[in-house]
Amino acid sequence: MAAEQRKLPRRNFSYYMRVLNKETGELIGQITDISTGGFKLESNKPLPVNLDMDLCIDQLNQISTKSFIVFSARTRWCELDPYDPTIYNVGFQLVDMTPMDYDIFVKMFNAYGEKKQAHHKSNTDYIWG
Numbered sequence: 806m807a808a809e810q811r812k813l814p815r816r817n818f819s820y821y822m823r824v825l826n827k828e829t830g831e832l833i834g835q836i837t838d839i840s841t842g843g844f845k846l847e848s849n850k851p852l853p854v855n856l857d858m859d860l861c862i863d864q865l866n867q868i869s870t871k872s873f874i875v876f877s878a879r880t881r882w883c884e885l886d887p888y889d890p891t892i893y894n895v896g897f898q899l900v901d902m903t904p905m906d907y908d909i910f911v912k913m914f915n916a917y918g919e920k921k922q923a924h925h926k927s928n929t930d931y932i933w934g
Contacts, residue, residue, distance in 0.1 A: 822913070827859040834895065835848050836862075839918045841876065841911055845897040847886070851893045856880045857900060868912045876902035876910075 824833045824846050834848035856879065863873040878897040886892040890894065 809910045822862055822917070822924065823863055825861045825863065833860065837894070839914050841914055843881070845894055845896050848883075848895050849891065851885075852880045852883050852895050854880050854883055858897075860897075860911075862910075863898070865909060865913070868916050869909045871906075871909065874902070874906035874909050876900075876906060880887045 822836045824836060824844075825831065825888065826833055833852075834846035836844050836846050838845035857877055858880070859877055861873050861875050865871055865873060877900040879900050881896040881898050883893055883895045886894050899907075899910075
């Protein structure tokens with residue numbers, strides 16, 4: 806991927822949550838990283854860049870009375886995973902989502918998005934230190 810273009814903070818996603826094609830129900834991938842403006846997922850196939858897709862995220866029962874949200878998102882980049890050559894990392898930007906579903910998406914960000922922390926351990930952080 807070229808130079809960093811994100812303007813919103815990202816968080817690692819700590820919960821298994823599937824992203825499906827809204828029309829076909831086909832599994833597109835699982836969310837691995839999230840911001841309030843989009844997400845990264847792992848997919849078993851490459852996706853064209855700048856493709857608008859109608860998607861669905863299910864398994865929301867712990868944060869919402871709805872079992873799924875639907876929205877449109879655009880692929881912004883797609884690259885082979887550097888550690889697993891059978892996986893593609895795909896970045897999506899939210900394009901269209903109802904206000905109610907966006908509120909749920911932000912709840913997902915807050916509930917399951919782990920803040921990225923710098924590595925600042927010292928020898929006192931270890932038992933043998």
